[in-house]
Amino acid sequence: MKKEQDPRAxxxxxxxxxxxxxMIFLTVMLVFLNxxxxxxxxxxxxxxxGAFLCIxxxxxxxxxxxxxxxxxxxxxxxxxxxxxxxxxxxYDSTILIVILVILFALAESDLLxxxxxxxGIVGMMVHLLKSGRxxxxxxxxxxxxxxAWQFIALALVYILVIQMSASIRRTGNKYKKRIDQLExxxxxxxxxxxxVSHEIRTxxxxxxxxxxxxxQSSPEEDITESIAAISEAGRRVAGQISDILDFTEIDMNKLxxxxxxxxxxxxxxxxxxxxxxxxxxxxxxxxxxxxxxPAELLGxxxxxxxxxxxxxxNSRKYTTEGGxxxxxxxxxxxxxxxxxxxxxxxxxxxxxxxxENIFGKFYQNDGGRTxxxxxxxxxIPIVDGFVKAMGGxxxxxxxxxEGTSVRVSIPQQVxxxxxxxxxxRTENICAVGFFSYPENGNPRVRDYYQRMLGHLTRGLSLxxxxxITIKELNRFIESHKVTHxxxxxxxxxxxxxxxxxxxxxxxxxxxxxPAEKEWLSPLVTPLQKPFYSAQIASFINNIDIEGPSGMxxxxxxxxxxxxxxxxxxxMNLLVARGIFETYEMKxxxxxxxxxxxxxxxxxxxxxIFMDHMMPQMDGVEAMKHLRMNAGRRRxxxxxxxxxxxxxxxxxxxxxxxxxxxFIPKPIVVxxxxxxxxxxxxxxxxxxxxxxxxxxxxxxxPEKGYASGGHAASAIAPDKKGSPEAADKAPSKEEILxxxxxxxxxxxxxxxxxxxxxxxILEEYGRDGSKKTGELERxxxxxxxxxxxxxxxxxxxxxxxxxxxxxxxxxAELERAAKNEDEDLIRSxxxxxxxxxxxxxxxxxxxxxxxxxxxxxxVVLEFSPEG
Numbered sequence: 001m002k003k004e005q006d007p008r009a010x011x012x013x014x015x016x017x018x019x020x021x022x023m024i025f026l027t028v029m030l031v032f033l034n035x036x037x038x039x040x041x042x043x044x045x046x047x048x049x050g051a052f053l054c055i056x057x058x059x060x061x062x063x064x065x066x067x068x069x070x071x072x073x074x075x076x077x078x079x080x081x082x083x084x085x086x087x088x089x090x091y092d093s094t095i096l097i098v099i100l101v102i103l104f105a106l107a108e109s110d111l112l113x114x115x116x117x118x119x120g121i122v123g124m125m126v127h128l129l130k131s132g133r134x135x136x137x138x139x140x141x142x143x144x145x146x147x148a149w150q151f152i153a154l155a156l157v158y159i160l161v162i163q164m165s166a167s168i169r170r171t172g173n174k175y176k177k178r179i180d181q182l183e184x185x186x187x188x189x190x191x192x193x194x195x196v197s198h199e200i201r202t203x204x205x206x207x208x209x210x211x212x213x214x215x216q217s218s219p220e221e222d223i224t225e226s227i228a229a230i231s232e233a234g235r236r237v238a239g240q241i242s243d244i245l246d247f248t249e250i251d252m253n254k255l256x257x258x259x260x261x262x263x264x265x266x267x268x269x270x271x272x273x274x275x276x277x278x279x280x281x282x283x284x285x286x287x288x289x290x291x292x293x294p295a296e297l298l299g300x301x302x303x304x305x306x307x308x309x310x311x312x313x314n315s316r317k318y319t320t321e322g323g324x325x326x327x328x329x330x331x332x333x334x335x336x337x338x339x340x341x342x343x344x345x346x347x348x349x350x351x352x353x354x355x356e357n358i359f360g361k362f363y364q365n366d367g368g369r370t371x372x373x374x375x376x377x378x379x380i381p382i383v384d385g386f387v388k389a390m391g392g393x394x395x396x397x398x399x400x401x402e403g404t405s406v407r408v409s410i411p412q413q414v415x416x417x418x419x420x421x422x423x424x425r426t427e428n429i430c431a432v433g434f435f436s437y438p439e440n441g442n443p444r445v446r447d448y449y450q451r452m453l454g455h456l457t458r459g460l461s462l463x464x465x466x467x468i469t470i471k472e473l474n475r476f477i478e479s480h481k482v483t484h485x486x487x488x489x490x491x492x493x494x495x496x497x498x499x500x501x502x503x504x505x506x507x508x509x510x511x512x513x514p515a516e517k518e519w520l521s522p523l524v525t526p527l528q529k530p531f532y533s534a535q536i537a538s539f540i541n542n543i544d545i546e547g548p549s550g551m552x553x554x555x556x557x558x559x560x561x562x563x564x565x566x567x568x569x570x571m572n573l574l575v576a577r578g579i580f581e582t583y584e585m586k587x588x589x590x591x592x593x594x595x596x597x598x599x600x601x602x603x604x605x606x607x608i609f610m611d612h613m614m615p616q617m618d619g620v621e622a623m624k625h626l627r628m629n630a631g632r633r634r635x636x637x638x639x640x641x642x643x644x645x646x647x648x649x650x651x652x653x654x655x656x657x658x659x660x661x662f663i664p665k666p667i668v669v670x671x672x673x674x675x676x677x678x679x680x681x682x683x684x685x686x687x688x689x690x691x692x693x694x695x696x697x698x699x700x701p702e703k704g705y706a707s708g709g710h711a712a713s714a715i716a717p718d719k720k721g722s723p724e725a726a727d728k729a730p731s732k733e734e735i736l737x738x739x740x741x742x743x744x745x746x747x748x749x750x751x752x753x754x755x756x757x758x759x760i761l762e763e764y765g766r767d768g769s770k771k772t773g774e775l776e777r778x779x780x781x782x783x784x785x786x787x788x789x790x791x792x793x794x795x796x797x798x799x800x801x802x803x804x805x806x807x808x809x810x811a812e813l814e815r816a817a818k819n820e821d822e823d824l825i826r827s828x829x830x831x832x833x834x835x836x837x838x839x840x841x842x843x844x845x846x847x848x849x850x851x852x853x854x855x856x857x858v859v860l861e862f863s864p865e866g
Contacts, residue, residue, distance in 0.1 A: 015107035016069055022099065023076045027051040030079060039086050050075045073104065073112040077119050083122030085130065093124060096148050098157050105165045113165075117158050124150065153567070188254065243378045246306070250385030256652035257389050260678065261415045262301035264293050264339075265534050268328070271308050272532065284323030284445050286313070288452035289421065291459030291537075293330045294337060296416035303386045304410065308341060310379040311406055315345035318404070322346025325448035327455075336413040338392075344405040346444050350398040357788060358396070358789035378803055383408070403444070421537045423460045429540060433466040434473045434499075435488030435511070449531065457535045462540075470495055482506055484540055489516050492524070509539045555688045556673050558680065559584040562604070566596040566622065567611040567642070568789075571797040572665075576609065576642075578756045579672075593622030600626055604635070607679065609663070612643040612654075613789050619643075620657050627658060638679050665796065732846055739803075739842030740835070746802030757801075761843045764801050767841025772833060779829055787825075788817035794836065803839045806832070818866050 027047050034044055054072040057063060063071075080100055084093035097120030104113035113683040128147070131137040275285075308326070315324045325344045330337040349357065358380050389392045391412035421565055423429065433453075457464045465480075466474040470491075476482070485502060489512045492499050502508055503523035510524050511531060520526055527535045563585050565576040573589040580587045588603070590596040592614055600608070607769065608626065612619040623639050630637045640661040641654040651662045658765075661675040677685065736743055746757055777785040795810035809832050816824040 012107050015103055019072055019103055023054060023072055024051060026079050030083060054226045069107065076100065077116050081119050081123045081343065084120060085126050091146065091150055094154060097154060101158060101161050105161045110311060121154065126377065174729040222537050243382060247378045250382065255385060255389050258300045258652060259298055259634050261296055261298055263296050267301050267305050267421045271305055274309060275312065286323060286325050286448040286452050287530055287532045288327045288455055289533050290329040290455050292418050293328060293420045294414045294416060295418045295420045298413035298415050300390060303390065307383050307386055307408060309342040310383050314379045315343055315347060319345045319347035322442040323445040323448055332599060336409060339410045339412045341408040344403065346403045346442055349400040350404055351400055355396055355398060371632060421534050423462060423537050423540050426460060426462045429484065430482050431462065431464045431484040431540060432476055432482050433486045434491050436468045452533055456536060460537065557584045557686055557688050558676065558684055559686060561585045561684055564588045564590060564596060564599055564605045564608045566590045566608065568592050568614040569793040569797055571760055571800055574760050575800055593617030596622055597625055606638065608637060608639045610639055610640050612641060613792055615786050615789050623658060640675060735842050735845055739838050740805045741839060742802040744799060761801055761846050765799060765840050765844030772836065775833065784817050784820050788814055791817055801843065805834050806839050809835055
């Protein structure tokens, strides 16, 4: 957190400046008096040289500030002594001495303050002795009283200044201590928020995963709608948790900026996918990505995507009617470009006072119990923090009841200077639009569309005409050779027969919401709302695109990819194998760094996924050994870090150590696929459509639950089959739930595959006594480093089987071990082991259904030990 400047430091700077001004003024006055009153001539060059020396030291600043202050202070004290000794009346020197004492007291320099006061008293006494020797000293009562009063006044002023100075210091120290306490409390609050966010993230992921699995498997409309509501709630909570983590990193100055190549059009398409989960209601969104923006940039795409998301979400919250215009452009610079993002809306606007407050923590324009919008009030502070971290700037202009405009400029390097949007053979294209602007008739929304179309047509050197009525369209088609027609959903509904007839002759695209696609003719191409310039270019290029939702029909696979997963926890290896095999990868596993090195000596792998926290050899050390061995053989390895530490600084650390990628645990599919797309060549990735039939060799057996089977059967007890099976199923779940194990949560991490889940549960129960003994041994030896690793593993595996209570207790014990807090460890250790015993004994009682049906001998397990 950035600290504000100490007010006492500001006072010291003011005292330094006043000291210089006093020194210059006194020097000029002494030179003048020297010549006027005939004092020693040799002092004139001394005074001038001393003044120039002090001024030079102040401007050159080669010496420390305190040293410069002491040199100038000493020279000023010398000047005051010279003035006090030579001035005609001793009374004239008192005010100068008082000024010096106060100046040095403000600067908190006791040495100079005491020296100036003593030197002043001595100077006055020398002046009196000199006057007595010359016979000019007067001894009448009036002069004696006035002279004595000067000494008494100086003494009183000195005592008063000392007392005031001490009081100011005490008060300053008190407030400084309080400020430090508040800063520490703020750090603790931020740490708490980060910890809470991490702890909440896993159950939220479970809710989202379960709802997704059930929604895909359940045909009932009412259940699907309910699950969709659950999924949306989980998505919102997950987004808020992510915002809290981002904000705490910004507030604690722990935010790190990553650099990787990214394609701006892909980033925008992913953003629209996220935004499509929340309908726009009556608000029009126009997204204008200028064609001249370079196709590939070097920067932090995740932060730029979040900047766009927060700005658009903010506009949507405060715009009830009208629309939102998002413009993304580029300004060439010597280092690459300035990526310019402008978000303008027709919302309620912001007052000048609120604009100043909007960057503060948790500020909301309509804060309070009766506020009409949601959110945590972190959007703009997060955007501001991200932009500043990337070296950019943000500006906001707004008028009440008219709307708001936010402009962001971020420096980015260019990886591919070609245009992000292009159209081939524009000379053969005649494109026409048939859509009216929104019914609300807001002229600014009409301007948004015109600006976007203007940028698109100028950038592509493309002629685009727009018609509003059916007569205009018919007249235009009769007089021009139209190649592409873009139609609004309302216009299509009102003129469906006519447009379908045109679609048999020319390319026709209709802008429609997902719910509107069911009544579209197969002759037309649906384009997903919102209105997006890249969709128009893609359609003209004859690319089959349906907007963000189009990709939801395909599943990414990496057939034949050879991967090695390295983790010291057998259960984590099982989970990783299950996930990666769904991508049709060939998966090998290794329980540690040394085993990974041996495996790589015997076989070449396309990708190695490396856990971080492992005993004997951690992931970073293992990665460096692997790279060194590969270097001798002149081979290149691709190694990706797997870790539960998901903050941005951890990502930066792993990438700087030499990893090719970073995937946080638990593994999120979108993050895994993003990393795979980044590290793998395009030839290694292909897609399977969801409608594709599973090959016969991969079909599920009749008994049990196969990997890739229906999730509904993985969630609900099987109501079919023998009465005995129906009786046993509930008893298993009751046994697990009594021990704090929730099967539904565990199934999320097993892709809804019960066979997979039972194998993990069996592994967990079998290793319980062994892991307990290892924890007891490390506890007795007080080997807290390896103890922390083992507890970390227990936390992860317990979360995987759905034992959230044990996982949370292990997380608390892990933190205690990391801090080597022996008192807390002694308190938690027996509780965690007792809970662990209950869980693994319950897990050990559960038998795979396939074994219950006499199939135990069909599946055999072999270990390296034989």
